[in-house]
Amino acid sequence: MKKILSQILLILVLTFATFTVHSEENCVPEFELNKSVLSQAISKDEEKGEVFVFFDQSTTMQGFTIDQPGQNNLYVNIVDDIQQVAENIGTDTIYQRFGSEINTMSDRDVAKVKTPKFYECSGSAVSCNNQFSSIKEIFAIAEDVPEATHIVITHLALQDSQLLASDREAITGPLISILKQGKSIGIIGVMNSFNGKIDNIPLRSGEYTDYVDAESRPFYVLVIGNQNNINRIKNEIEEKHFSNSKDKFKYALITSNPILQNLNVNKLIEENYMPAKLSREENYSFNYFDDYLPIYKFSANKKTNLKFKISDDLINVPGSTGVAKFSINEKMWTTNKVKCRDIKNWNEAKFGEISSIKQNKNDITIDLFAIKPLEKLFRGLRYFYKVDIYAEKPGKSEKEFSEWSVNSSAIEEFTQTNPVSYKTLNLEKFVSVLNAVSSDTFKKTLIASFAVNFELIK
Amino acid sequence: MSMKNIFRSVLLSVIGLSLLGWVSFSFTALNALGPDGDSNLLQWYFDNLVQSEEITASGMPWEDLAVSLYNLLTQMTTVLLSISVVAALIWSVASHFLNIDSPGKAKFYFIYWLIFTGIFMAAIVGIVFWFTKSAAFNAADYLSGSGVTTISAISFIYYFLVYYLGILLGTARFARSSILFGNKLPASDLL
Structure with a gap:
């Protein structure tokens, strides 16, 4: 009797359960769920790779290494921090210097990066006065070694010609490839003390001039790689040096997918x-x-x-x-x-x-x-x-940097005002180029x- | 006043009500049966009474939605016909109690009839509004603005005629002058 009762109970429970499940199924129409794969893409980002650190060796960078009375010099400390982080985040760290060309650095050179001597020009007077940092070459390397993290420390003043025609394509082409591979570009801007010469300032006449009265000027750390490493470097700098005041620190992350x-x-x-x-x-x-x-x-x-x-x-x-x-x-x-x-x-x-x-x-x-x-x-x-x-x-990030940017058409007037804090030539244009590429590679x-x-x- | 005359009035009123009332009765019965996919009535409702574009956009088959509209119309026409019958019978019986003791005095009661009819028509409007514009019936949502106007206009005219024919025949013979065109009715043993 007990057995029969338990069987009846079991049948009733099963019937009720089936009925409930069936009812719940009916409550939802038939449709296809568009399941996202976004989280998987992010998890792929975790692998370690090599780290390339590029130091802009143009003579104007010397100004960041020499203290300016009354101004806070963070360049030396930040370079030091970057070297430490670079050693930690990668399997191997390769240091390179760049100006008109890129060369691998010896260990002795790496130690000298924080001193003015590293930036002294050893070439002819003409070549030393016509230095254009070859940033496009770095993008080409980043394209060739996409699994690595590339850190660039530079003043980032770019001439118009570097952002037009074939030179622009030399930046945008690799950039498309980098972004398509899920990598990103972080631009960290630091307004730092400056005691040196700002050269290659274009004039309307087509000539170039110098400026030596600047007491502060921004330098930039570009990081090309996965978002985690970029954030790690940014956090290291921000938390150590700018936890209280943010006005001398700017940051933008350019990525093909800003979706978390x-x-x-x-x-x-x-x-x-x-x-x-x-x-x-x-x-x-x-x-x-x-x-x-x-x-x-x-x-x-x-x-x-x-x-x-x-x-x-x-x-x-x-x-x-x-x-x-x-x-x-x-x-x-x-x-x-x-x-x-x-x-x-x-x-x-x-x-x-x-x-x-x-x-x-x-x-x-x-x-x-x-x-x-x-x-x-x-x-x-x-x-x-x-x-x-x-x-x-x-979104776009050029506005973030507009305060520190000056166009080639306005730089002559700007220089004539004898600014204490000097702006970066064509910075906004450069960021807008990066943003344009990011928009093109972005997928709904x-x-x-x-x-x-x-x-x-x- | 005799009960015989009152019963006669009631009977005549029922006959008067029936002259047009059968249409409402049939219509109510037809709606009570519910929608039939092939019927012209279902299509006529779709074309003339409801928000056909919204119904199509909702994806719901009209025949499925129409069930509740048929229910609404069944209940509404039942109430409207009932109130018309009740109003006509009340007047028909009450007309025997009007104090008409001299020739020409019946005309004085025209104003009474007018007020009574006004109340009746207001009730008709109120009932139609309650069914078609209030939250009482979900199916009211399906009705279009022109559909509500059509239902209101038809109800207003039709149920007035049902009621009017009921009181025209049912009003006491001596009080006929108190209603509109009542005195035009030929005097005979039958009426």
Whole structure:
């Protein structure tokens, strides 16, 4: 008797379980989940490789090594920090100097980098007065050895000709290749004391002039490699020297993908991304479907406030240009069966645009049913509305550096004002070239997906 | 005043109500049966009463959605017909109690009839509004602006006529002058 009763009980339990599972399945229409592979791409980044450190050996760099009374000189310390980090992050560190050409450095030279002697020009007077740092060569090396991290310490003053035609292509070509391989470029700017000569300042007449009255001037650390190493170097410099004052430190991360992660892969979407009031609606529940898609289920009325908010911190790679434009892909299904167990099929609605997406200072907000308001939907129906949020365009970072940049057309007037703090020639143009390449290589990226499943009751 | 005359009035009122009331009755019965995919009525509703574009966009088959609209119309026409019948019978019976003790005094009660009819028509408007514009019925959402106007106009005219025919025949013979065109009715044993 006991055996029969337990068998009946088992059958009842199994039937109920099957029924419940079946009911839950009916509550979701059939659709294809666009699963992101973004997190896998990031995890690939972890491998160590060689580190190439390039020191700009042009004579003007000498000014950063000589103290200027009343000004804080961080160059020596920062070079020291970079050398230490470089030794730690890579399997092997290779030091190179660059000016008009690139040469490998001996250990003795590496020790001299922090002294003025390293920057003394040993060539003829003509060649010493016409130094253009060959930055394009470094990009070419970075393209050839993409698994390595490349660190460049330079004043980064580039002539117009270095950012035009074939010289520009010599930068953008390798850059496209570097970004496509998932690598990034970090630009760290440090306003430092300067006591030396700024040469090769272009004049309108086509001649060049010098300037020796600058007391401070920015130098730059460019880091080409994976984001983790770039951030490590940036954090090392920022935390050690600029924890209190940020005005003499600037940073931008240029990457083909400034997206940190897909929120679904890491199951980061939580109930509180929707207004707290929603959880007090009738029949409310919050669950992940297929361990991927979060679904907010509730009974709604025509005045229910549905705003989905995501913080920028969860989306953007820290320090990167972020995302300039977002878009949404939306799909909606309807059924007139309110209870899940009664639903036989869902009907795909063709409402066109339903919601709007707004980018605020620190977050993005999806105003659900802003375009197709709930008031216009029919009561008595159950609606399933799925939203995929995409990053459409990366942000730009040239404005970050505009304060320290001067164009070739304005540098003559700027120099005539006898500035104490000298700006970098064509810095903004250089960053905009990098940004343009980053925009071109950027691919529309799925950031998050979520769904709302509701019955419209009043 | 005799009970015989009152019963006669009630009977005549019912006949008057039936002259047009059968249409409402049939319509209610037709709606009560629910939508039939091939019926012209279902198509007529789709073309004339509802927000057809919105319904198409929702992806829902119209036949599925129409079930609740049929239910709405069944209940609304039942209430409208019932109130028309009740109003016509109340007036028909009440007309026997009007204090008409001299010739020409019946005309004085025209104002009474007018107020009573006004209240009846207001009730018709209120009922149509409650069914088509309030949150009482989900199916009201399907109705278009022109659909509500059509339903309101037809209900207003049609149920007034049902009621009017009911009171025209049912009003006490001596009080006929109190209703519109009541005195035009030929005096006979039957009426």
